[in-house]
Amino acid sequence: MEYNEICGKRQLEFMKQFDYIREAGTDGEEKAALEIQRELKSFGVDSRLEEFEIDTWRILKAEFTVTEPFEKTYTVAGYGRCGSTPADGIEAPFLYAENGDDINLSQAKGKIVLVNNPVNKDMYKKLVHAGAAAFLSITGTPIDEGPDRLLYTRGVPKMEETPIQGLVIHHRDAMELVEAGACRARLTLLQEPEKAVSHNVIARIQGTEVPDEILTLTAHYDSVPQGPGAYDNMAACAIILELCRYFKAHTPRRTLEFIWFGAEEKGLLGSRNYTEVHKDELKHHCFNMNVDLAGQLVGGTVIGVTGDPSICSMIEYMAHETGIGMVTRNAIWGSDSNTFAWNGVPAMTLNRDGFGMHTRHDIVDYISPWSLERSARLLGHIAESLGNIPVIPFKREIPETFMKELDRYFGR
The missing domain is CATH 3.40.630.10 (Zn peptidases)
Structure with missing residues (x-):
């Protein structure tokens, strides 16, 4: 050459x-x-x-509010390609499941589940199998400030069935959720498919x-x-x-x-x-x-x-x-x-x-x-x-x- x-x-x-x-x-x-x-x-x-x-998709509404033991609404972004919750959202107990291991997910049935990493196809199926009501995943780092705190939509891989919906939350907010002992929350995601x-x-x-x-x-x-x-x-x-x-x-x-x-x-x-x-x-x-x-x-x-x-x-x-x-x-x-x-x-x-x-x-x-x-x-x-x-x-x-x-x- x-x-x-x-x-x-x-x-x-x-x-x-x-x-x-x-x-x-x-x-x-x-x-x-x-x-x-x-x-x-x-x-x-x-x-x-x-x-x-x-x-592709257009997110119409993405909202996450802790309802017990305190009430606070957090900035979130939606996961595309996983459908919509009811218009008034899903309210359920909250669980931090870390990396989505089997032990943590054994407690996930009927709960809104927070996991550390972006939800890929395998994790999505694990959450569904565990009976999760909905999910959040963490993005960013604990030192982010200003523009680095911005959140962007993600998309779950294309699948035949998407029975649960999810949101993205920033690392620092996720830390607050866990440390403050959030135990119940409401999650809303409304979206429309697009080409x-x-x-x-x-x-x-x-x-x-x-x-x-x-x-x-x-x-x-x-x-x-x-x-x-x-x-x-x-x-x-x-x-x-x-x-x-x-x-x-x-x-x-x-x-x-x-x-x-x-x-x-x-x-x-x-x-x-x-x-x-x-x-x-x-x-x-x-x-x-x-x-x-x-x-x-x-x-x-x-x-x-x-x-x-x-x-x-x-x-x-x-x-x-x-x-x-x-x-x-x-x-x-x-x-x-x-x-x-x-x-x-x-x-x-x-x-x-x-x-x-x-x-x-x-x-x-x-x-x-x-x-x-x-x-x-x-x-x-x-x-x-x-x-x-x-x-x-x-x-x-x-x-x-x-x-x-x-x-x-x-x-x-």
């Missing part, structure tokens, strides 16, 4: 155009998709937008000798509503854009497809739509190289591989060739690589430690051109090696243990 053609400063300049929130289904997200297309066109690469519809539109941006560089074998380089460009998502994940978008520029001039034997996914933060919706629309083509896909969380100066790089363990050894060997430090983990990863693996395509996610994910502090000021360049060089070397090697040197299959984990992850 011609490393002198990979430029971290150029990647950083590209990122500076995206200092705004790009929540899925909003004008900000669409604006970003069009800007990525313009940048691709500037160095001669055609691209297309693939539009898809997403389920919105997101897009995937797709560019392809056709292989010179084996064009029917496809390698994908992917990243998501949407952000959470809390901040502009430089580290999560516009840095990754800049990395694969830089590699698209490079491979435009150095076309490999195999086809490379570059995809910037929308709506990842809503549940990997962009990659799930891509694999559904391109289902018949997936048999030609050899490997997915995803990037999620990148670009900060101080940190370590991990490549999570969802595929045969031999892929880890291969990547470690390639990393030694570049002299760029990293480690591998053979595991499923909470990013778009999971979607490819679930559809039978071996996949990886390149991930670098960093600060500020899902907060207002996730800004371009903390992104390093040195880090961007190193990650692009590492990923570029892997992509170029696989793009030109005579035969892909690993099995195109996902170990059964990973498939079982992925089935649970996606709720099959």
Whole structure:
């Protein structure tokens, strides 16, 4: 690989155009998709937008009031995609269940239950099984002040049945609830389902000798509503854009497809739509190289591989060739690589430690051109090696243990 053609400063300049929130289904997200297309066109690469519809919600009312042994109403935000309580809310005993362990949840029947962490699908099902009347989850830290005290809606994963509703409360208010001995409360959540539109941006560089074998380089460009998502994940978008520029001039034997996914933060919706629309083509896909969380100066790089363990050894060997430090983990990863693996395509996610994910502090000021360049060089070397090697040197299959984990992850 011609490393002198990979430029971290150029990647950083590209990122500076995206200092705004790009929540899925909003004008900000669409604006970003069009800007990525313009940048691709500037160095001669055609691209297309693939539009898809997403389920979202509008919160009409979110309210939480302690009624015994004192009365106080707290600032809260709602969980979307879990329906509405009766108009006058649900009043019930209150329970702090910490991490939602079995012992605490054995006391949850008929109660409004406070848990420490965001409620994912497994925790939601545990709360329902325990007979909880409703739930709250904690966000933030005990030292937050001013803008850091702001709350944002969350969404439970899409499920067939959502019999209980939930809210988000700030860490400091949660501390007060527990310390003051709240024992009864009223929770109200009213919402309406809505539809919105997101897009995937797709560019392809056709292989010179084996064009029917496809390698994908992917990243998501949407952000959470809390901040502009430089580290999560516009840095990754800049990395694969830089590699698209490079491979435009150095076309490999195999086809490379570059995809910037929308709506990842809503549940990997962009990659799930891509694999559904391109289902018949997936048999030609050899490997997915995803990037999620990148670009900060101080940190370590991990490549999570969802595929045969031999892929880890291969990547470690390639990393030694570049002299760029990293480690591998053979595991499923909470990013778009999971979607490819679930559809039978071996996949990886390149991930670098960093600060500020899902907060207002996730800004371009903390992104390093040195880090961007190193990650692009590492990923570029892997992509170029696989793009030109005579035969892909690993099995195109996902170990059964990973498939079982992925089935649970996606709720099959």
